[in-house]
Every structure is written in structure tokens, then in C-alpha cells.
Amino acid sequence: MVKKNTCVFISGQGSNLKNLISCSRDNTFPIKISLVISNKKNAYGIKYAKKYNIPYILINTKIKNYENKILFNLKKYKISFICLAGYMKIISSILINNYKGKIINIHPSLLPKYKGLNTFSRMLKDKEKNAGCTVHYVNEKLDSGSNIIQKKFIINDNDNETILRNKTQRLEYRAFPEAIIKIFRNT
Ligand code: GRF
Numbered sequence: 001m002v003k004k005n006t007c008v009f010i011s012g013q014g015s016n017l018k019n020l021i022s023c024s025r026d027n028t029f030p031i032k033i034s035l036v037i038s039n040k041k042n043a044y045g046i047k048y049a050k051k052y053n054i055p056y057i058l059i060n061t062k063i064k065n066y067e068n069k070i071l072f073n074l075k076k077y078k079i080s081f082i083c084l085a086g087y088m089k090i091i092s093s094i095l096i097n098n099y100k101g102k103i104i105n106i107h108p109s110l111l112p113k114y115k116g117l118n119t120f121s122r123m124l125k126d127k128e129k130n131a132g133c134t135v136h137y138v139n140e141k142l143d144s145g146s147n148i149i150q151k152k153f154i155i156n157d158n159d160n161e162t163i164l165r166n167k168t169q170r171l172e173y174r175a176f177p178e179a180i181i182k183i184f185r186n187t
Pocket of ligand 1: 010011012013014015016017045085086087106107108133169172
């Protein structure tokens with residue numbers, strides 16, 4: 001099987017990156033993590049790129065046309081698939097048009113509910129019954145592309161933001177790889 005050269009975009013902890021790196025060591029997993037892009041130079045997740053000798057690039061998003069730099073590097077590393085894993089910037093049409101249907105994101109809510117930030121505090125405030133995560137395709141609108149996989153759990157009375165985050169992340173570590181397998185199953 002020829003694995004798809006994949007770039008993972010991060011901004012922070014990188015625990016999903018770590019999980020995808022670990023999955024991709026399996027010969028049957030459809031992607032290889034060939035590049036990591038971070039818009040934060042101190043992102044903790046960069047340490048996983050270093051540890052596993054994966055090339056990584058730091059992007060200064062204050063610079064005009066920074067996405068051209070991203071695109072240049074994606075081409076340089078022959079990237080054909082992109083996973084956004086806690087990347088806290090909106091992807092613009094430059095990348096979306098060059099990677100149509102090839103960019104996916106993981107979000108900590110049951111989309112279309114709770115797009116954007118602070119998902120857990122908003123769920124608690126609304127007394128939601130269910131929480132979960134969604135892996136979806138990325139389009140130009142925030143957290144709005146079609147869903148690939150969702151996983152949910154029932155919110156307990158004593159769940160606070162931290163507990164919800166932990167429970168959601170545990171589901172994310174299953175949802176992201178499953179979504180990737182689903183996408184490439186028939187290719
Ligand atoms: C995840 O919870 C994801 O749903 C959200 O950002 C978080 C990233 O966590 N988009 P990590 O950096 O992978 O640990």
C-alpha cells in the first residue's frame with residue numbers, strides 16, 4: 001500500500017498528532033505523517049515531530065501571504081492530504097482550492113452544534129445531554145464541511161469542563177484514525 005504523504009497542522013499540545021504518528025507506524029494505516037506545520041513556535045506538539053524525526057515548519061501568521069509559504073512547503077514535501085489537529089487558524093481559499101476535499105479537521109463537539117471555541121463551557125451552560133467529537137472535511141466556513149465521523153457520550157451531572165475535555169479527547173484518539181481509514185478504504 002502506498003501511504004498518502006500527510007501534513008498535520010497544530011497550534012498546541014499535539015496529542016492528536018502523537019496519536020496519528022503512532023497509528024501511522026502500522027503498515028496498513030493509509031497515511032504517513034511527512035510534515036508538521038505549527039503556527040506557534042512554542043507549541044508543545046512540536047516535540048513529537050522532533051522525537052520521530054518528522055520535518056516541521058513554524059509559520060509566522062503575522063506575515064502577509066503566510067499561506068503561500070505553507071503551500072510552498074506542502075508542495076516541496078509532496079503532501080497530498082492534510083489533518084488539522086488543534087490548529088487555531090482559519091484556512092483560507094488558497095489552501096482549500098489547492099487541496100479540495102483533502103483537508104480534514106477534528107472538533108470537540110457534535111457538529112453542527114458548538115462550532116468555534118469554548119465548546120465545553122457553552123455545552124454546560126446550555127445543559128446539553130450529549131457531548132462528543134466530529135471529524136469533518138474543511139471548507140471556507142468555520143467547522144462547517146461535511147462530517148466523516150462523530151462519536152458521542154452522555155454528559156454526567158458532575159462533569160465539568162476538564163472532565164468533558166478529557167472524555168472528548170479520549171474519543172478523538174479513536175475518531176481521527178477511524179475517519180482516515182474510512183476516507184481511504186476504497187482507494
Ligand atoms: C482537540 O481537542 C481538537 O478537538 C481541537 O483542539 C484540540 C487539540 O488537542 N480542535 P491536541 O493539540 O491534539 O492535544
